[in-house]
Amino acid sequence: TQLLEQSPQFLSIQEGENLTVYCNSSSVFSSLQWYRQEPGEGPVLLVTVVTGGEVKKLKRLTFQFGDARKDSSLHITAAQPGDTGLYLCAGSRTYSGAGSYQLTFGKGTKLSVIP
Amino acid sequence: DAGITQSPRHKVTETGTPVTLRCHQTENHRYMYWYRQDPGHGLRLIHYSYGVKDTDKGEVSDGYSVSRSKTEDFLLTLESATSSQTSVYFCAMGRTGELFFGEGSRLTVL
Numbered sequence: 001t002q003l004l005e006q007s008p009q010f011l012s013i014q015e016g017e018n019l020t021v022y023c024n025s026s027s028v029f030s031s032l033q034w035y036r037q038e039p040g041e042g043p044v045l046l047v048t049v050v051t052g053g054e055v056k057k058l059k060r061l062t063f064q065f066g067d068a069r070k071d072s073s074l075h076i077t078a079a080q081p082g083d084t085g086l087y088l089c090a091g092s093r094t095y096s097g098a099g100s101y102q103l104t105f106g107k108g109t110k111l112s113v114i115p
Numbered sequence: 116d117a118g119i120t121q122s123p124r125h126k127v128t129e130t131g132t133p134v135t136l137r138c139h140q141t142e143n144h145r146y147m148y149w150y151r152q153d154p155g156h157g158l159r160l161i162h163y164s165y166g167v168k169d170t171d172k173g174e175v176s177d178g179y180s181v182s183r184s185k186t187e188d189f190l191l192t193l194e195s196a197t198s199s200q201t202s203v204y205f206c207a208m209g210r211t212g213e214l215f216f217g218e219g220s221r222l223t224v225l
Contacts, residue, residue, distance in 0.1 A: 030211075031211065031212055032212075033212045033213060033214075040218070040219070041218055041219070042205050042207070042216030042217050042218050042219055043158070043205075043214075043216050044216070045213055045214065045215070048212065048213055088157070088158070090158075090212055091212070092211055092212035103160070103212050103214075105157050105158040105159075106157060107155070107156070107157035108157060
């Protein structure tokens with residue numbers, strides 16, 4: 001069962017354009033993370049959002065957590081070729097006990113920014 | 116200096132042979148994880164560890180075993196590799212969703 005749906009799966013845009021990618025679920029998460037992965041490397045954490053309605057900015061990247069903590073979006077302003085990569089969202093659920101763990105990854109949005 | 120490293124980075128093996136992937140971290144993190152990443156499936160958790168000799172299964176644990184005899188090392192073993200285990204394997208450390216990943220180990224099973 002795919003608990004986190006990311007859209008679009010692929011996005012190709014020109015340098016300087018704006019874009020938004022989405023991460024949606026029917027489940028509530030205690031927190032949500034966004035990662036970026038470049039070819040041949042592991043994912044790198046960009047941000048964590050915890051509170052419903054929270055907005056975080058990281059230079060030209062704006063992350064928002066939905067009010068109900070079921071969805072999130074990533075907006076990039078004036079995209080640059082260096083933004084090219086696979087963007088992954090991941091949702092955490094509250095766990096109990098030392099061994100319990102639940103983190104679900106979306107399948108990702110592959111972004112290409114053309115110079 | 117990377118806080119988490121994987122070895123080998125690339126491996127080609129034959130069906131039925133055992134394979135061990137190693138993950139080494141220098142951050143003294145209690146929690147470590149093994150994921151596999153496949154087209155169309157994204158990142159899926161194989162096993163994780165919450166301390167020395169404390170491990171638990173993830174969603175795709177069949178055919179895999181793990182061991183953690185020291186805080187810094189987390190080993191993933193395929194007892195008898197199959198073609199369906201051809202994948203890119205990532206080790207990670209951290210907690211509550213904020214993970215630090217290794218660079219990955221690309222495994223091809225012929």
